[in-house]
Amino acid sequence: MKLAIVSDIHANLAALEAVLEDIEGEKVDKIYCLGDVIGYGPDPRECLELALDFPINLLGNHEEAVLVGAIGFNPKAKAAIDWTRDQLNLESEPIEKNREFWNFLGRLKRSHLEGDFLFVHGSPRDPTREYIFSQDYQDRKKMDDIFACPPGVDWRVCFTGHTHFPGIFSQENPYKFNDPASLSNKFSLRGLANRIIINVGSVGQPRDNDNRASYVILEEADVRFKRIDYDIGRTVDRFKDCPQLPEYLARRLEEGK
Numbered sequence: 001m002k003l004a005i006v007s008d009i010h011a012n013l014a015a016l017e018a019v020l021e022d023i024e025g026e027k028v029d030k031i032y033c034l035g036d037v038i039g040y041g042p043d044p045r046e047c048l049e050l051a052l053d054f055p056i057n058l059l060g061n062h063e064e065a066v067l068v069g070a071i072g073f074n075p076k077a078k079a080a081i082d083w084t085r086d087q088l089n090l091e092s093e094p095i096e097k098n099r100e101f102w103n104f105l106g107r108l109k110r111s112h113l114e115g116d117f118l119f120v121h122g123s124p125r126d127p128t129r130e131y132i133f134s135q136d137y138q139d140r141k142k143m144d145d146i147f148a149c150p151p152g153v154d155w156r157v158c159f160t161g162h163t164h165f166p167g168i169f170s171q172e173n174p175y176k177f178n179d180p181a182s183l184s185n186k187f188s189l190r191g192l193a194n195r196i197i198i199n200v201g202s203v204g205q206p207r208d209n210d211n212r213a214s215y216v217i218l219e220e221a222d223v224r225f226k227r228i229d230y231d232i233g234r235t236v237d238r239f240k241d242c243p244q245l246p247e248y249l250a251r252r253l254e255e256g257k
């Protein structure tokens, strides 16, 4: 089976379309999305419409915030959440379509287990909200706890998003983190002795100083990290149509951070 795993689209339609075009060329069987289709960006409805077709969509913290409130969000992220919620209630759009989006959000799962592959937005310990930052490999207690969660689930490889930093955490002594460049953008799951956590990066708001969209291909036991150029100017222009969205959110796309 060949899978494309995407995450953190963040209502960036130009980035999502570029990634979907690349995925089409990859001829994958399925696309899995690890959450945060919306939030931050100017095209939540269009991105949700495309995500409706993915067979697996998980709950991200931004979907959770739209549903139940932006608890713990910074003011800029909260402004975008409030604006996004309004977009999904637009009276100028058919009420059935608005309902379809809300039903989709309300049904999102927090995790997905398939064989020994676990899929979450944040971490195995807190599938929606916990960040595993690249430097956390040095925090032995945090890594021990995260790698032991959830209790009783026999996973071997966990795919996450949320931080917008792609790379692989390995359960070794000591723990290790490798960014995609240090792995030549590929990794084999054959003969893995320990668990690993693979962050697929962000489609719509990369933060690792590379402004290209990030996603991952999983083909049998081979993982490939991909970066895709997209028309950032198109998304930045869309921000200009949405004055309620903080301008900083457009600027960070150009900088990739």
Ligand SMILES: [Fe+2]
Pocket: 008, 010, 036, 060, 162, 163, 164
């Ligand atoms: Fe995110």
